[in-house]
Amino acid sequence: xxxxxxxxxxxxxxxxxxxxxxxxxxxxxxxxxxxxxxxxxxxxxxxxxxxxxxxxxxxxxxxxxxxxxxxxxxxxxxxxxxxxxxxxxxxxxxxxxxxxxxxxxxxxxxxxxxxxxxxxxxxxxxxxxxxxxxxxxxxxxxxxxxxxxxxxxxxxxxxxxxxxxxxxxxxxxxxxxxxxxxxxxxxxxxxxxxxxxxxxxxxxxxxxxxxxxxxxxxxxxxxxxxxxxxxxxxxxxxxxxxxxxxxxxxxxxxxxxxxxxxxxxxxxxxxxxxxxxxxxxxxxxxxxxxxxxxxxxxxxxxxxxxxxxxxxxxxxxxxxxxxxxxxxxxxxxxxxxxxxxxxxxxxxxxxxxxxxxxxxxxxxxxxxxxxxxxxxxxxxxxxxxxxxxxxxxxxxxxxxxxxxxxxxxxxxxxxxxxxxxxxxxxxxxxxxxxxxxxxxxxxxxxxxxxxxxxxxxxxxxxxxxxxxxxxxxxxxxxxxxxxxxxxxxxxxxxxxxxxxxxxxxxxxxxxxxxxxxxxxxxxxxxxxxxxxxxxxxxxxxxxxxxxxxxxxxxxxxxxxxxxxxxxxxxxxxxxxxxxxxxxxxxxxxxxxxxxxxxxxxxxxxxxxxxxxxxxxxxxxxxxxxxxxxxxxxxxxxxxxxxxxxxxxxxxxxxxxxxxxxxxxxxxxxxxxxxxxxxxxxxxxxxxxxxxxxxxxxxxxxxxxxxxxxxxxxxxxxxxxxxxxxxxxxxxxxxxxxxxx
Amino acid sequence: xxxxxxxxxxxxxxxxxxxxxxxxxxxxxxxxxxxxxxxxxxxxxxxxxxxxxxxxxxxxxxxxxxxxxxxxxxxxxxxxxxxxxxxxxxxxxxxxxxxxxxxxxxxxxxxxxxxxxxxxxxxxxxxxxxxxxxxxxxxxxxxxxxxxxxxxxxxx
Numbered sequence: 001x002x003x004x005x006x007x008x009x010x011x012x013x014x015x016x017x018x019x020x021x022x023x024x025x026x027x028x029x030x031x032x033x034x035x036x037x038x039x040x041x042x043x044x045x046x047x048x049x050x051x052x053x054x055x056x057x058x059x060x061x062x063x064x065x066x067x068x069x070x071x072x073x074x075x076x077x078x079x080x081x082x083x084x085x086x087x088x089x090x091x092x093x094x095x096x097x098x099x100x101x102x103x104x105x106x107x108x109x110x111x112x113x114x115x116x117x118x119x120x121x122x123x124x125x126x127x128x129x130x131x132x133x134x135x136x137x138x139x140x141x142x143x144x145x146x147x148x149x150x151x152x153x154x155x156x157x158x159x160x161x162x163x164x165x166x167x168x169x170x171x172x173x174x175x176x177x178x179x180x181x182x183x184x185x186x187x188x189x190x191x192x193x194x195x196x197x198x199x200x201x202x203x204x205x206x207x208x209x210x211x212x213x214x215x216x217x218x219x220x221x222x223x224x225x226x227x228x229x230x231x232x233x234x235x236x237x238x239x240x241x242x243x244x245x246x247x248x249x250x251x252x253x254x255x256x257x258x259x260x261x262x263x264x265x266x267x268x269x270x271x272x273x274x275x276x277x278x279x280x281x282x283x284x285x286x287x288x289x290x291x292x293x294x295x296x297x298x299x300x301x302x303x304x305x306x307x308x309x310x311x312x313x314x315x316x317x318x319x320x321x322x323x324x325x326x327x328x329x330x331x332x333x334x335x336x337x338x339x340x341x342x343x344x345x346x347x348x349x350x351x352x353x354x355x356x357x358x359x360x361x362x363x364x365x366x367x368x369x370x371x372x373x374x375x376x377x378x379x380x381x382x383x384x385x386x387x388x389x390x391x392x393x394x395x396x397x398x399x400x401x402x403x404x405x406x407x408x409x410x411x412x413x414x415x416x417x418x419x420x421x422x423x424x425x426x427x428x429x430x431x432x433x434x435x436x437x438x439x440x441x442x443x444x445x446x447x448x449x450x451x452x453x454x455x456x457x458x459x460x461x462x463x464x465x466x467x468x469x470x471x472x473x474x475x476x477x478x479x480x481x482x483x484x485x486x487x488x489x490x491x492x493x494x495x496x497x498x499x500x501x502x503x504x505x506x507x508x509x510x511x512x513x514x515x516x517x518x519x520x521x522x523x524x525x526x527x528x529x530x531x532x533x534x535x536x537x538x539x540x541x542x543x544x545x546x547x548x549x550x551x552x553x554x555x556x557x558x559x560x561x562x563x564x565x566x567x568x569x570x571x572x573x574x575x576x577x578x579x580x581x582x583x584x585x586x587x588x589x590x591x592x593x594x595x596x597x598x599x600x601x602x603x604x605x606x607x608x609x610x611x612x613x614x615x616x617x618x619x620x621x622x623x624x625x626x627x628x629x630x631x632x633x634x635x636x637x638x639x640x641x642x643x644x645x646x647x648x649x650x651x652x653x654x655x656x657x658x659x660x661x662x663x664x665x666x667x668x669x670x671x672x673x674x675x676x677x678x679x680x681x682x683x684x685x686x687x688x689x690x691x692x693x694x695x696x697x698x699x700x701x702x703x704x705x706x707x708x709x710x711x712x713x714x715x716x717x718x719x720x721x722x723x724x725x726x727x728x729x730x731x732x733x734x735x736x737x738x739x740x
Numbered sequence: 741x742x743x744x745x746x747x748x749x750x751x752x753x754x755x756x757x758x759x760x761x762x763x764x765x766x767x768x769x770x771x772x773x774x775x776x777x778x779x780x781x782x783x784x785x786x787x788x789x790x791x792x793x794x795x796x797x798x799x800x801x802x803x804x805x806x807x808x809x810x811x812x813x814x815x816x817x818x819x820x821x822x823x824x825x826x827x828x829x830x831x832x833x834x835x836x837x838x839x840x841x842x843x844x845x846x847x848x849x850x851x852x853x854x855x856x857x858x859x860x861x862x863x864x865x866x867x868x869x870x871x872x873x874x875x876x877x878x879x880x881x882x883x884x885x886x887x888x889x890x891x892x893x894x895x896x
Contacts, residue, residue, distance in 0.1 A: 067837050068835075068836030068837030068838070068874045069836075070836070202830065202833040203833060203835065205838075206830050206833065206835060207822075207830060208838075209835035209838030209841055210822060210826040210829045210830055210834075210835065210838075210841060210845060211773070211813065211814070211816075211817070211822060211826060212771075212772075212773020212774070212812065212813035212814040212842050213773065213814070214773075214838055215772070216772075216775075216839060218772075218775070218776065219766075219772035221770055221772070227767070252756060270755075270763060270767035270768065271763055271766070271767055271776075272759050272760065272763035272767070341873075342873060343837075343839075343873055344775070344777050344783065344785060344837065344839040344840045344871065344872070344873050344874075345775070345777075345837070345839045346776065346777070399837075399838070400837060401775070401837050401838070401839030401840075402837040402839060402873045402874060403837075404873070432776070434779060435777065435778040435779055435780075641833055645833065645836055645874075645876070645879075648875050648876070648877075648878055648879070649836055649874045649875035649876070650875070651875065652872075652873075652874070652875020652877065653873065653874075653875060656873075674778055674779075674780055674782060675778050675780075675782035675783050675871060676780065676782050680871055680873065681875075681877075682867075682868045682869075682870070682871060682877075683863065683864055683867045683868050683870070683872075683877040683880060683881065684864040684868045686875070686877035686878055686881075688878065689878055
């Protein structure tokens with residue numbers, strides 16, 4: 001896939017023209033291997049990430065996924081800034097799934113954790129600076145002059161006090177003739193001299209996304225491709241005992257049915273026929289171990305566990321002693337349900353499994369086309385599944401219609417579906433999940449129960465805090481176990497509860513409470529696949545922590561924002577964020593009858609973020625969120641326009657969750673199935689969002705999930721301020737508070 | 741055999757009469773700009789114009805679209821141009837993942853054709869049948885107002 005800024009159209013029309021105008025052939029060109037493209041365009045490889053054409057086009061091999069996060073744009077900005085090229089001359093191409101393109105932080109080909117900007121900051125800038133330096137050296141040689149007499153200007157090397165200038169593209173001949181190569185040690189720009197970084201920059205793949213030409217995974221069309229639809233056991237983990245496909249095979253267009261790990265797949269010449277055939281299948285299921293599970297049972301078991309001692313994650317001071325000696329302790333239990341990601345593009349993957357020419361029992365290679373956050377894991381799982389070397393699995397990366405964590409599946413579930421369906425077919429197979437399968441897909445934000453106890457000092461300031469966290473671990477027993485499990489505890493389950501850094505998470509809550517104890521229970525991982533969901537641990541710890549802190553503020557007669565200012569007085573970054581929030585919200589003014597404010601402050605993955613919401617609550621429980629003011633400190637703001645998008649998006653998905661989000665398991669089955677019963681926010685629910693970015697010279701840190709973390713508790717705290725009702729089990733709709 | 745007029749071109753397809761128009765567009769005509777989101781007319785990703793009016797192609801049997809003029813996102817503007825709504829979407833950098841935006845743009849275009857200066861309430865009424873999980877709603881609203889303020893003529 002290639003994108004360019006200004007030439008989106010011309011490049012596409014070239015591709016269309018060259019390909020004869022049909023979808024499948026366009027892909028043949030777009031997905032041509034990098035080596036082919038190099039020869040075709042006589043590009044010169046500058047380093048792992050950059051190629052330059054004689055016509056001065058710069059190709060960036062991009063090694064992070066674009067799912068709305070803006071990674072393509074902000075990473076290209078870093079390269080363009082250091083390389084000093086015209087923004088309109090950069091095009092992107094997917095970097096292959098090879099170790100040299102792995103995230104330096106994860107050591108995998110993975111886009112996750114709101115760390116893309118941080119992880120790419122040095123590699124992208126260095127790649128750009130290496131290229132610029134190479135062209136400067138080439139010009140110095142060509143013109144037999146001192147490199148110090150030269151400078152660059154938007155893709156050209158120029159002589160400061162002379163007439164000579166050359167495009168980078170024209171210097172490729174010199175680079176080749178003189179066998180020049182990029183140097184590893186090059187100096188980077190002083191951030192004060194950035195020209196592109198820090199400016200509002202529209203997304204590089206924007207045009208494709210408004211004229212219908214953007215190719216997502218679900219849009220892949222390949223010659224001879226079949227479509228697959230899977231009949232799955234209604235109980236997660238169940239298996240098909242037998243199936244009768246006589247009605248299915250009578251559906252026009254259906255080719256065959258067969259067993260795959262996740263159920264029975266129906267293959268057909270188009271998706272509608274596959275789905276119609278799937279719906280006509282008669283399957284006898286063995287529902288397995290999970291048929292009696294229910295959300296209600298999980299809640300009651302977890303509440304019982306929350307009263308028992310757990311594994312000790314943190315014990316600052318002596319909370320138990322202080323709480324024991326305090327007469328009026330405050331206690332609360334918070335309950336958060338399972339949540340589905342419900343990305344707009346349902347899960348899907350296209351796979352082509354090729355047999356060895358010499359030995360048709362053997363598989364020679366596999367290609368997959370997948371909107372995935374996690375290329376290297378998909379590649380590894382597919383290689384094990386087919387028993388072929390990892391490098392024999394090619395992962396193509398179409399655009400991604402939303403992810404929010406879902407498409408970083410550790411089990412590669414939707415990828416495995418397609419590969420198993422395609423295995424033995426000798427044609428590509430695209431498996432598309434229906435929305436119902438997607439909602440019931442069991443990769444959920446796990447259900448959590450938090451029990452909290454607190455004590456105040458004589459000034460009403462929190463003196464002791466004791467939190468017990470109960471919920472299924474995301475990382476336990478996965479390949480991430482060594483990095484994310486600390487003394488048996490999942491750092492994601494506790495992220496946002498701990499005052500001090502824990503494991504690889506080098507940040508705490510930003511607050512300082514003198515006695516602070518947190519315990520953790522990992523109940524058995526049954527029934528669902530606990531999974532990352534935008535802001536991960538903070539989606540539940542944020543509610544528990546920030547709502548209970550609000551309870552303590554209320555009990556101590558403190559203003560909730562002033563209390564947080566007090567608790568962060570030794571944390572300058574969060575304290576600054578809170579001060580600006582107070583100013584921008586006119587916090588001490590009254591909003592008038594029926595209206596109220598709530599706020600919360602969270603530090604997720606380094607960047608502190610605080611929000612205040614203004615709501616209107618009607619007597620019948622209906623409420624609107626009128627305005628959200630968000631202040632974030634994400635270090636250097638690479639693309640403020642993109643940051644604003646991410647904040648708006650993070651807030652939106654968080655409001656959906658706190659207002660409506662609820663996946664309920666009853667008799668082992670997921671009750672919800674589609675957007676009519678898994679409600680999400682729509683345009684009429686959307687508040688006005690005001691974003692304030694703290695100016696900074698710190699390294700850029702993430703914004704993708706940060707704004708999701710405080711919004712749910714801020715809304716719940718506003719509901720309390722307006723109604724006096726403290727909601728402690730979610731979503732709000734369970735208690736008659738209906739977002740309008 | 742079903743004959744359809746899509747973006748002012750005639751196409752003949754051989755499909756069952758109950759096949760939703762969405763899958764005919766996507767799988768038989770290879771026009772993938774129109775998206776599948778829910779299959780039950782809840783999310784709006786599949787919105788196309790039928791004789792100028794926005795409809796959910798995921799629940800519209802192809803037989804019901806026969807003899808009518810179907811416009812998809814690919815046909816909103818001529819050749820390589822964008823209509824004013826698409827241009828405003830670019831100018832306001834509306835799209836994030838972008839998956840729902842074809843449908844959003846189809847409905848916004850129809851809204852502006854019908855009402856050249858929609859109020860916030862008009863926008864809510866017209867656009868609330870669409871879901872964007874990336875939360876681009878604020879910029880969608882700004883882009884629609886921008887087109888309305890800029891022009892009083894039909895956007896297409």
